[in-house]
Amino acid sequence: MIGLIGQRAIASLASLVVLMVMVFFLSRLTGDPAALFLPIDATEEMKQQFRTLHGLDRPVLEQFVMYVWDVLRLDFGESLRRARPAIDVVLEAYAWTLPLALITMALVVVAAIVLGAIAAFNVGGIIDRGISVVSLIGASAPDFWIAIVAIVLFAINLGWLPTSGVGTPWHWIMPVAVLFIRPFGLIVQVVRGSMLSALAAPYVKTARAKGVKNRPIIFVHTLRNAMLPVITVIGDQAAALLNGAVIVETIFGFPGIGKLMIDSILQRDFNVVMAAILVTAVAIFIMNILIDIAYSILDPRIRQ
Amino acid sequence: MTEALLTVRNLSVDFHTARGTVHAVRNASWSVNRGETLAILGESGSGKSVSASAVMNLLDIPPAEVVSGEILFEGKDLLKVSYEEHRALNGKRIAMIFQDPLGHLNPVYTVGWQIVEMMTAHGRPANKARARALELVTRVGIPDPEKALKKYPHEFSGGQRQRLMIAMALMLKPDILIADEPTTALDVTIQAEVLALLKELQAETGMGLVLITHDLGVVAEIADRVVVMSQGEIVEEGSVREVYHHPRHPYTRKLIGAAPGKGEIKQPATDAPALLEVRELAKSYGKFTALKDASFTLSRGQSLAVVGESGSGKSTLARTILRLEKADSGKALWKGKDLITMSPRELLSVRREIQMVFQDPTQSLNPRMSVYQLISEGWDIHRLMPDRKARRRRVDELLEQVGLLPEHAERYPHQFSGGQRQRIAIARALALEPELIICDEAVSALDVSVQAQVMALLDGLRKKFGISYLFIAHDLGVVRDFADMVLVMKSGEIVEGGPTEKVFNAPEHPYTRRLLAANLDPDPDVQAQRRQMAATAPS
Numbered sequence: 001m002i003g004l005i006g007q008r009a010i011a012s013l014a015s016l017v018v019l020m021v022m023v024f025f026l027s028r029l030t031g032d033p034a035a036l037f038l039p040i041d042a043t044e045e046m047k048q049q050f051r052t053l054h055g056l057d058r059p060v061l062e063q064f065v066m067y068v069w070d071v072l073r074l075d076f077g078e079s080l081r082r083a084r085p086a087i088d089v090v091l092e093a094y095a096w097t098l099p100l101a102l103i104t105m106a107l108v109v110v111a112a113i114v115l116g117a118i119a120a121f122n123v124g125g126i127i128d129r130g131i132s133v134v135s136l137i138g139a140s141a142p143d144f145w146i147a148i149v150a151i152v153l154f155a156i157n158l159g160w161l162p163t164s165g166v167g168t169p170w171h172w173i174m175p176v177a178v179l180f181i182r183p184f185g186l187i188v189q190v191v192r193g194s195m196l197s198a199l200a201a202p203y204v205k206t207a208r209a210k211g212v213k214n215r216p217i218i219f220v221h222t223l224r225n226a227m228l229p230v231i232t233v234i235g236d237q238a239a240a241l242l243n244g245a246v247i248v249e250t251i252f253g254f255p256g257i258g259k260l261m262i263d264s265i266l267q268r269d270f271n272v273v274m275a276a277i278l279v280t281a282v283a284i285f286i287m288n289i290l291i292d293i294a295y296s297i298l299d300p301r302i303r304q
Numbered sequence: 305m306t307e308a309l310l311t312v313r314n315l316s317v318d319f320h321t322a323r324g325t326v327h328a329v330r331n332a333s334w335s336v337n338r339g340e341t342l343a344i345l346g347e348s349g350s351g352k353s354v355s356a357s358a359v360m361n362l363l364d365i366p367p368a369e370v371v372s373g374e375i376l377f378e379g380k381d382l383l384k385v386s387y388e389e390h391r392a393l394n395g396k397r398i399a400m401i402f403q404d405p406l407g408h409l410n411p412v413y414t415v416g417w418q419i420v421e422m423m424t425a426h427g428r429p430a431n432k433a434r435a436r437a438l439e440l441v442t443r444v445g446i447p448d449p450e451k452a453l454k455k456y457p458h459e460f461s462g463g464q465r466q467r468l469m470i471a472m473a474l475m476l477k478p479d480i481l482i483a484d485e486p487t488t489a490l491d492v493t494i495q496a497e498v499l500a501l502l503k504e505l506q507a508e509t510g511m512g513l514v515l516i517t518h519d520l521g522v523v524a525e526i527a528d529r530v531v532v533m534s535q536g537e538i539v540e541e542g543s544v545r546e547v548y549h550h551p552r553h554p555y556t557r558k559l560i561g562a563a564p565g566k567g568e569i570k571q572p573a574t575d576a577p578a579l580l581e582v583r584e585l586a587k588s589y590g591k592f593t594a595l596k597d598a599s600f601t602l603s604r605g606q607s608l609a610v611v612g613e614s615g616s617g618k619s620t621l622a623r624t625i626l627r628l629e630k631a632d633s634g635k636a637l638w639k640g641k642d643l644i645t646m647s648p649r650e651l652l653s654v655r656r657e658i659q660m661v662f663q664d665p666t667q668s669l670n671p672r673m674s675v676y677q678l679i680s681e682g683w684d685i686h687r688l689m690p691d692r693k694a695r696r697r698r699v700d701e702l703l704e705q706v707g708l709l710p711e712h713a714e715r716y717p718h719q720f721s722g723g724q725r726q727r728i729a730i731a732r733a734l735a736l737e738p739e740l741i742i743c744d745e746a747v748s749a750l751d752v753s754v755q756a757q758v759m760a761l762l763d764g765l766r767k768k769f770g771i772s773y774l775f776i777a778h779d780l781g782v783v784r785d786f787a788d789m790v791l792v793m794k795s796g797e798i799v800e801g802g803p804t805e806k807v808f809n810a811p812e813h814p815y816t817r818r819l820l821a822a823n824l825d826p827d828p829d830v831q832a833q834r835r836q837m838a839a840t841a842p843s
Contacts, residue, residue, distance in 0.1 A: 201407070202402065202404060202407035202408040203407065203408055203409060203410040203411070205362055205402070205408065206402065206408045206409065206410075206469075207410070207421075208360070208361070208362055208394065209360050209362060209394055209395060209399065209400040210394065210395040210399075210421065210422050210425055210472070211391045211392060211393070211394035211395035211396060211422075211425055211426060212391075212395075212421065212425045213391065213425065216425070221410055221413075224412050225410070225411065225412055298412060299411070299412055300411070300412060300414075300456040300458075301411060301456070301458050
């Protein structure tokens with residue numbers, strides 16, 4: 001099991017390295033960084049100064065070595081707009097995104113598994129249909145629209161919740177609720193389908209022939225088998241949240257990584273962008289390993 | 305007459321499907337007592353499993369509906385008791401084992417946990433259950449029982465899994481054990497062992513055994529009484545010997561007549577030229593030797609059977625000859641030219657001359673292609689028969705040759721029965737006018753009566769068009785009826801080969817003898833005689 005996870009970790013690490021190499025070359029292929037970084041009316045002298053300062057006048061290979069060395073020390077340079085190390089700016093924003101993603105996913109997973117399982121047991125019944133309709137709406141509703149409607153309704157008209165920003169637990173309710181909807185809708189459907197096929201599996205027949213009660217058949221025999229495909233989708237959805245919910249964070253003025261990335265791209269703060277790419281990539285890398293571990297705990301056939 | 309322990313009386317079960325109501329079981333009555341073995345014999349779709357499922361409350365209602373009847377266990381009607389009352393009986397008083405033990409064991413829990421659950425589910429303490437599990441797993445002959453209990457189902461062989469299922473079923477000493485095709489997925493030698501084990505355990509515990517099967521040989525070996533089912537009805541009932549020797553119903557007569565292994569053995573033609581010469585063909589997967597120095601010659605017009613148990617390398621042999629797998633060494637000469645080293649262009653034309661028919665026509669026929677498309681696809685690949693009208697005529701002709709109708713050409717595979725689908729697969733192979741057809745377990749999935757028809761069709765094609773066959777099979781009866789030459793394979797090696805008559809009547813290799821001894825005869829007297837001989841023979 002440890003061998004398997006080690007293998008997967010090495011494979012993920014390799015893709016992380018490839019990503020960093022791509023970031024380096026793409027940021028140099030898209031034109032002269034000096035022209036991109038500096039204002040449009042910057043003089044040639046300013047540009048030259050900029051290039052010398054950032055080593056952009058040296059050979060590419062040397063620049064690459066410098067870049068790798070900097071990445072290893074987590075030194076992405078200063079944020080051009082904030083005059084602080086880029087990595088600090090990014091980690092600060094990530095400290096907002098990470099709990100947002102974790103709280104949302106935790107709620108999604110619990111709600112989706114419970115409701116998906118209930119729908120599967122009552123297949124074709126009124127509860128099943130109700131859950132299916134709700135989850136379909138959730139999976140297909142555009143989140144930016146829901147976010148805006150929620151602000152108008154709960155913050156402006158009813159005045160129950162703050163419109164944007166952070167500070168109190170009340171500030172978290174709308175961002176979490178809006179981010180909850182889509183992955184919830186999707187995962188409920190996957191849980192329901194997966195539970196349905198697991199309930200039709202021959203080993204359920206065996207359990208019934210053994211005289212096992214309904215509750216352990218559902219929660220012990222079936223659920224663990226049904227979770228395998230669900231975990232893949234959970235990982236996929238969690239990755240999207242770890243990348244930063246750009247639109248939702250922007251609408252709610254939530255100072256997370258998604259908002260930071262958009263702001264930095266618009267402000268040409270490339271050091272921050274590069275640091276943000278690395279940090280989110282590492283987060284997704286760690287999450288993939290956790291998914292692999294969850295898989296091998298649930299399914300003994302993977303352990304060999 | 306005293307009341308039997310379990311009595312099914314006038315049971316009728318309907319299945320309501322999208323295509324209308326199916327009367328799965330009509331007015332079925334049977335009973336079983338302690339110490340007795342009742343076989344329920346029938347082909348697929350006969351409803352033989354349905355009444356047992358009703359006994360165990362395993363029918364999905366809907367689509368199933370119990371229309372009438374009663375199931376009396378110790379005088380109590382199981383169709384009327386509460387769900388909870390029925391659950392308490394399941395496993396404890398009446399236990400059940402199934403055909404496919406891999407699917408019927410939960411893949412994510414250890415077998416020990418699953419066996420113990422049989423007792424804990426009925427409120428027994430876990431430590432007692434563990435002790436009993438260890439005792440039973442030892443009893444059913446699993447090596448290293450302590451360790452085995454900590455393993456998962458996929459870590460055992462098919463035969464071992466069925467033994468574990470049996471151990472699980474016997475945990476609470478049930479009065480009745482229902483076994484639904486318990487040995488169908490197993491090799492013959494393993495089948496013989498599992499049936500012997502069931503018999504021993506029955507003698508030890510005195511339980512009643514209900515055995516659901518399609519196999520006359522299994523009935524002959526183990527049952528006292530038999531009920532024969534056809535299309536949801538019990539058409540005949542009686543002691544096994546009485547039913548075998550004096551069948552009254554035409555269906556029973558047909559079933560017994562279709563049982564393979566009774567016909568005259570064919571003699572191989574001696575003067576025919578060699579079509580396929582295989583010389584020291586070898587194939588390994590890593591450290592596992594799948595095929596070891598296989599050599600044989602197949603002459604034109606011959607039916608050469610390859611028999612052996614699962615994992616013996618039969619299919620690898622065929623796949624390596626066809627170059628679907630890359631051989632490690634050796635030669636396969638097709639009309640003198642080596643298939644193994646042939647250029648891709650030459651290989652393509654040889655692929656027309658050698659066609660293949662697979663075991664499962666449901667999977668080997670693309671469900672989204674019509675019969676016409678399936679049969680004519682080969683002509684597109686090999687750029688034959690460009691004229692559409694000629695194609696149409698030829699497809700009609702081929703369908704007639706395999707016993708189907710021209711109007712079937714526009715239909716899709718799901719609209720046919722299993723036997724008809726295999727006919728379509730044969731028509732597809734014939735379309736390219738092959739000289740050799742490789743049949744990989746081509747009749748194994750079919751009911752015996754259908755099996756006999758498909759074999760007659762293949763044999764007719766051989767006589768008519770001089771087609772040769774490489775016939776891979778595990779059923780010795782089928783091989784005896786069909787082939788004129790036989791190769792016996794074990795662990796990747798050909799251990800014996802020769803004319804069918806010699807291999808069957810005077811086997812040389814001990815493995816061949818074991819295989820033949822384990823093959824069940826549909827005649828209960830023959831089986832009884834064999835058992836007696838085995839009991840008195842010095843071991």
